[in-house]
Amino acid sequence: xxxxxxxxxxxxxxxxxxxxxxxxxxxxxxxxxxxxxxxxxxxxxxxxxxxxxxxxxxxxxxxxxxxxxxxxxxxxxxxxxxxxxxxxxxxxxxxxxxxxxxxxxxxxxxxxxxxxxxxxxxxxxxxxxxxxxxxxxxxxxxxxxxxxxxxxxxxxxxxxxxxxxxxxxxxxxxxxxxxxxxxxxxxxxxxxxxxxxxxxxxxxxxxxxxxxxxxxxxxxxxxxxxxxxxxxxxxxxxxxxxxxxxxxxxxxxxxxxxxxxxxxxxxxxxxxxxxxxxxxxxxxxxxxxxxxxxxxxxxxxxxxxxxxxxxxxxxxxxxxxxxxxxxxxxxxxxxxxxxxxxxxxxxxxxxxxxxxxxxxxxxxxxxxxxxxxxxxxxxxxxxxxxxxxxxxxxxxxxxxxxxxxxxxxxxxxxxxxxxxxxxxxxxxxxxxxxxxxxxxxxxxxxxxxxxxxxxxxxxxxxxxxxxxxxxxxxxxxxxxxxxxxxxxxxxxxxxxxxxxxxxxxxxxxxxxxxxxxx
Amino acid sequence: xxxxxxxxxxxxxxxxxxxxxxxxxxxxxxxxxxxxxxxxxxxxxxxxxxxxxxxxxxxxxxxxxxxxxxxxxxxxxxxxxxxxxxxxxxxxxxxxxxxxxxxxxxxxxxxxxxxxxxxxxxxxxxxxxxxxxxxxxxxxxxxxxxxxxxxxxxxxxxxxxxxxxxxxxxxxxxxxxxxxxxxxxxxxxxxxxxxxxxxxxxxxxxxxxxxxxxxxxxxxxxxxxxxxxxxxxxxxxxxxxxxxxxxxxxxxxxxxxxxxxxxxxxxxxxxxxxxxxxxxxx
Numbered sequence: 095x096x097x098x099x100x101x102x103x104x105x106x107x108x109x110x111x112x113x114x115x116x117x118x119x120x121x122x123x124x125x126x127x128x129x130x131x132x133x134x135x136x137x138x139x140x141x142x143x144x145x146x147x148x149x150x151x152x153x154x155x156x157x158x159x160x161x162x163x164x165x166x167x168x169x170x171x172x173x174x175x176x177x178x179x180x181x182x183x184x185x186x187x188x189x190x191x192x193x194x195x196x197x198x199x200x201x202x203x204x205x206x207x208x209x210x211x212x213x214x215x216x217x218x219x220x221x222x223x224x225x226x227x228x229x230x231x232x233x234x235x236x237x238x239x240x241x242x243x244x245x246x247x248x249x250x251x252x253x254x255x256x257x258x259x260x261x262x263x264x265x266x267x268x269x270x271x272x273x274x275x276x277x278x279x280x281x282x283x284x285x286x287x288x289x290x291x292x293x294x295x296x297x298x299x300x301x302x303x304x305x306x307x308x309x310x311x312x313x314x315x316x317x318x319x320x321x322x323x324x325x326x327x328x329x330x331x332x333x334x335x336x337x338x339x340x341x342x343x344x345x346x347x348x349x350x351x352x353x354x355x356x357x358x359x360x361x362x363x364x365x366x367x368x369x370x371x372x373x374x375x376x377x378x379x380x381x382x383x384x385x386x387x388x389x390x391x392x393x394x395x396x397x398x399x400x401x402x403x404x405x406x407x408x409x410x411x412x413x414x415x416x417x418x419x420x421x422x423x424x425x426x427x428x429x430x431x432x433x434x435x436x437x438x439x440x441x442x443x444x445x446x447x448x449x450x451x452x453x454x455x456x457x458x459x460x461x462x463x464x465x466x467x468x469x470x471x472x473x474x475x476x477x478x479x480x481x482x483x484x485x486x487x488x489x490x491x492x493x494x495x496x497x498x499x500x501x502x503x504x505x506x507x508x509x510x511x512x513x514x515x516x517x518x519x520x521x522x523x524x525x526x527x528x529x530x531x532x533x534x535x536x537x538x539x540x541x542x543x544x545x546x547x548x549x550x551x552x553x554x555x556x557x558x559x560x561x562x563x564x565x566x567x568x569x570x571x572x573x574x575x576x577x578x579x580x581x582x583x584x585x586x587x588x589x590x591x592x593x594x595x596x597x598x599x600x601x602x603x604x605x606x607x608x609x610x611x612x
Numbered sequence: 613x614x615x616x617x618x619x620x621x622x623x624x625x626x627x628x629x630x631x632x633x634x635x636x637x638x639x640x641x642x643x644x645x646x647x648x649x650x651x652x653x654x655x656x657x658x659x660x661x662x663x664x665x666x667x668x669x670x671x672x673x674x675x676x677x678x679x680x681x682x683x684x685x686x687x688x689x690x691x692x693x694x695x696x697x698x699x700x701x702x703x704x705x706x707x708x709x710x711x712x713x714x715x716x717x718x719x720x721x722x723x724x725x726x727x728x729x730x731x732x733x734x735x736x737x738x739x740x741x742x743x744x745x746x747x748x749x750x751x752x753x754x755x756x757x758x759x760x761x762x763x764x765x766x767x768x769x770x771x772x773x774x775x776x777x778x779x780x781x782x783x784x785x786x787x788x789x790x791x792x793x794x795x796x797x798x799x800x801x802x803x804x805x806x807x808x809x810x811x812x813x814x815x816x817x818x819x820x821x822x823x824x825x826x827x828x829x830x831x832x833x834x835x836x837x838x839x840x841x842x843x844x845x846x847x848x849x850x851x852x853x854x855x856x857x858x859x860x861x862x863x864x865x866x867x868x869x870x871x872x873x874x875x876x877x878x879x880x881x882x883x884x885x886x887x888x889x890x891x892x893x894x
Contacts (some may be wrong), residue, residue, distance in 0.1 A: 415780055440786050455776035457799040463778070467785035514779065 624875025698758025
């Protein structure tokens with residue numbers, strides 16, 4: 095008998111269906127993965143199985159858990175969720191109560207299922223997810239992202255569930271932590287013989303963890319199959335596209351000739367004082383610690399490292415959003431320390447942000463936003479400005495006719511294209527790209543990366559890419575810098591660096607890399 | 613934000629309609645009242661509500677309906693001007709605090725702390741001793757009271773906007789703090805300010821009534837709802853209607869404005885809207 099049986103599930107919010115005719119069966123002890131892009135209905139399907147759909151949703155179809163239809167009464171449903179289903183969410187910081195210690199929250203999950211065994215069950219659970227006993231006394235903000243996700247898993251396991259639903263549990267984590275959490279989930283499922291429903295947009299993570307995979311698109315489950323079969327011979331064109339997008343092709347172009355040094359980073363440090371009444375007693379956090387490197391013009395340099403290693407801070411310093419505590423930058427012939435970057439030079443630098451949704455003012459048209467940096471170039475007349483904007487928008491493959499629209503009318507991929515257009519509108523020499531594709535759907539990532547590569551070739555741009563995605567870096571960069579706790583610990587050409595990592599962190603990053611598909 | 617969206621919130625429609633109706637009642641008094649409000653006719657004083665005087669007459673024989681219409685206008689004008697003072701000074705202060713930070717922010721916060729420490733009545737007494745009682749005095753006192761309220765709302769809203777990437781993008785584009793505050797922060801906190809404006813409007817009407825009641829606000833022969841309450845106070849046991857009519861009017865105005873304010877918040881607040889979208893995206 096299958097543990098979960100979904101038949102012809104349809105969910106809508108009063109408009110077109112968000113989930114349309116989904117049927118699936120999860121066998122006891124099976125690890126099933128659903129992949130799909132944002133808005134494909136994969137999370138809604140999981141929520142429907144737990145009976146946690148938002149109130150505005152209307153659902154039809156049948157869901158059976160262990161042979162019985164899902165109870166309609168809230169109390170029975172809650173008991174079913176507490177005892178038989180464990181859930182792990184995407185963002186552990188918001189899924190955990192910030193005012194309760196981890197131990198109290200796990201304890202609550204244990205008592206909720208009606209067992210008085212907190213003192214004995216707690217240490218076992220903590221050990222099972224790889225947390226120290228004294229972690230139980232800490233609050234969520236005192237733990238790292240990976241530890242928080244472990245705590246979430248411990249809570250999900252507290253009720254000895256038969257089914258664990260993990261909804262994008264690793265997409266907020268960096269590569270190394272992601273791998274550890276995935277391994278932990280796999281191990282726990284194996285040991286407990288637990289059924290897993292794993293939801294992700296990352297086909298590689300699903301491939302590592304799951305025995306069977308379902309592909310969702312626009313509310314429909316378009317393909318289901320065993321992992322090996324599905325990856326080797328996808329039946330649907332869409333699955334094939336997803337697979338192709340996650341295999342990054344190495345750059346075809348030969349390494350181009352590099353010009354002279356464009357940017358020199360000379361021992362830059364950035365300290366933040368934290369809390370404390372007396373300024374001189376405050377503990378100092380060194381976000382960037384004596385970083386030193388050079389970027390030649392025409393080069394594409396990648397800066398990789400785990401989250402919190404200071405790579406984004408360094409990027410903000412370079413483009414002049416913040417001021418370095420020590421050291422300086424030399425751009426061309428000008429020396430600056432960050433926000434004192436002379437206005438005339440600002441046009442030479444630009445930054446593409448990670449999140450395409452936050453990087454445009456919702457109350458201004460795209461034309462206004464894209465044209466904004468042009469005021470750095472004083473010599474342009476109004477019509478020249480318009481031409482520049484139109485040119486930049488066409489360069490990223492969009493129509494100038496779209497310029498009168500507002501940001502919410504564009505998809506994530508289009509917005510990131512527009513963000514690139516804005517970064518290019520002043521014809522900068524150095525473009526800093528902060529995780530340029532990590533917020534985008536897999537199928538769009540390839541397009542945006544190809545666009546970046548084309549623009550670089552056409553305009554002779556220099557890139558500094560900030561990322562934790564080694565596959566992307568390997569495909570794009572001429573040179574890779576590895577950063578740990580504010581220091582650059584290793585550098586080299588991607589092929590050599592990935593083949594023979596020397597530093598401990600680089601080795602860890604390489605080891606955490608998910609195996610390439612087929 | 614289109615009209616249909618606004619109409620989807622019934623409380624908003626009711627609140628705005630009621631507020632506008634009451635404001636209109638006041639505005640009509642500019643061009644027409646059933647009787648001139650200065651007309652004192654002791655002979656017809658304390659008339660009961662009837663056909664000639666819908667709401668009766670007061671102790672000087674003035675028509676109550678005319679007085680209430682005119683008083684409503686005074687209340688609205690005073691409260692509205694006070695809100696404009698609050699927005700005009702408070703919002704730039706709050707924006708400056710968020711955009712510049714550091715010493716500017718410290719200064720703005722301390723100034724608003726200081727202003728918060730003085731209730732409107734104290735300010736009104738101060739202003740009265742300086743320039744004498746009157747409507748302008750009430751406007752000034754309530755306006756000063758409104759400044760820190762708007763400064764805090766503007767700063768709070770702007771701080772959350774200031775962390776957005778598009779503000780960083782504007783900084784990269786070479787925009788100064790003032791330009792960022794004007795182009796990016798202000799438009800995005802406008803809805804917060806409108807909502808706070810409605811709430812301060814209703815508080816201002818209450819405050820004006822209070823100030824007039826203790827004799828620091830509107831002076832006769834002009835009238836306001838608070839002044840009517842004061843005149844009727846000593847007669848409450850004999851002619852309770854004279855207190856009830858203006859009192860109920862104040863209550864109605866305040867309720868209407870509060871309903872409109874709550875509705876506006878629901879309809880305008882982008883955070884609430886984004887949450888809806890987030891849930892829908894699932």
